[in-house]
Amino acid sequence: MAVIETQISEPAAGLTQDSVVFFDGAFMPLEQATISVATHALHYGTGCFEGIRAYWNDDRSELYVLKLDEHVDRFFRSCGLLRIQPPFSRAEMSDIILEVLRQNHFRSDVYIRPIAFKSSQTIKLTLSPLDNSFAVFAFAFGHYAHREGGLRVGLSTWRRIDDNAIPTRAKVTGSYVNASLASDDATRAGYDEAIMLNGDGTLSEASSSNIFLVRHGRLITPPVSDNILEGITREAVLELGREGIGITVEERSIARSELYVADEMFLTGTGVQIEPVVEVDGRAIGTGFPGSVTTKLQLLYADAVRNKTPRYTSWCTPTYGRRAGPGD
Numbered sequence: 001m002a003v004i005e006t007q008i009s010e011p012a013a014g015l016t017q018d019s020v021v022f023f024d025g026a027f028m029p030l031e032q033a034t035i036s037v038a039t040h041a042l043h044y045g046t047g048c049f050e051g052i053r054a055y056w057n058d059d060r061s062e063l064y065v066l067k068l069d070e071h072v073d074r075f076f077r078s079c080g081l082l083r084i085q086p087p088f089s090r091a092e093m094s095d096i097i098l099e100v101l102r103q104n105h106f107r108s109d110v111y112i113r114p115i116a117f118k119s120s121q122t123i124k125l126t127l128s129p130l131d132n133s134f135a136v137f138a139f140a141f142g143h144y145a146h147r148e149g150g151l152r153v154g155l156s157t158w159r160r161i162d163d164n165a166i167p168t169r170a171k172v173t174g175s176y177v178n179a180s181l182a183s184d185d186a187t188r189a190g191y192d193e194a195i196m197l198n199g200d201g202t203l204s205e206a207s208s209s210n211i212f213l214v215r216h217g218r219l220i221t222p223p224v225s226d227n228i229l230e231g232i233t234r235e236a237v238l239e240l241g242r243e244g245i246g247i248t249v250e251e252r253s254i255a256r257s258e259l260y261v262a263d264e265m266f267l268t269g270t271g272v273q274i275e276p277v278v279e280v281d282g283r284a285i286g287t288g289f290p291g292s293v294t295t296k297l298q299l300l301y302a303d304a305v306r307n308k309t310p311r312y313t314s315w316c317t318p319t320y321g322r323r324a325g326p327g328d
């Protein structure tokens with residue numbers, strides 16, 4: 001059985017040709033979900049997608065999808081920007097995602113990838129009227145970008161796409177050329193991840209995650225107007241910061257040199273989760289070890305995503321059973 005390995009995930013991660021996927025209205029093995037080489041989205045990047053995680057809770061024998069409603073909402077917003085009308089409601093899309101998980105009988109942490117794209121076989125540069133396709137696949141998944149002791153990152157020479165070029169708050173497939181260029185250069189230069197600046201030199205985000213700094217006891221992150229993706233983990237971390245550890249949060253533009261003098265730094269995203277950064281461009285951040293605010297947030301997040309914290313039980317949608325609180 002051919003296994004499609006994701007490049008930076010743990011070895012057990014994989015998608016097999018008989019994984020059950022949803023494609024244009026039906027559930028089928030991955031090997032049957034194929035598209036034409038003339039597909040518009042293949043040539044022009046005219047698609048949009050989501051990245052969602054589900055976490056296995058062994059005590060409850062339950063797989064919890066994290067922030068499902070928020071991801072489905074963002075997917076519909078991305079579709080709207082590309083003039084894609086999904087052939088189902090938000091509730092139906094959630095059911096499709098849960099059904100993909102059930103049909104694959106996952107009993108481990110999972111990454112879920114819904115995608116919608118322009119499927120017409122045409123070379124015309126337009127968004128409408130064109131046909132659209134829709135798919136969901138999922139696979140067992142561990143870490144995305146992780147290094148014991150924290151990540152070492154580098155500032156990219158590639159600038160983050162501007163919202164007036166490609167909408168940055170939509171997860172548009174074509175915009176990930178920008179992220180891939182930055183990430184590839186960073187890896188070749190020996191870094192774990194790339195940090196991207198905006199055209200004006202302020203901080204934007206990493207290739208597939210948002211950035212936080214801790215400085216003078218405050219949690220600081222760029223505002224949504226600084227060409228970032230409106231990260232769902234970012235929102236969760238802002239909530240955990242305010243409520244869970246009572247830290248003051250600031251959403252404001254960050255200048256390049258403020259990165260180098262931060263006390264702590266970390267990345268957030270569905271894939272990366274909360275990952276400490278201990279070095280930027282060969283300069284140690286703070287002590288050069290993951291900081292205490294970062295570690296506290298990681299611990300709070302790790303419990304919340306597996307539905308082990310009553311306060312955040314609404315973040316977790318069960319796959320196999322009913323929506324249950326940790327206490328019952």
Ligand code: PMP
Pocket residue numbers: 051179205206207208209210228229230231232233234268269270271
């Ligand atoms: N920025 C980009 C460009 C991303 O692809 C992602 C991952 N979706 C993020 C930030 C983090 O967003 P989220 O927390 O919603 O996964």
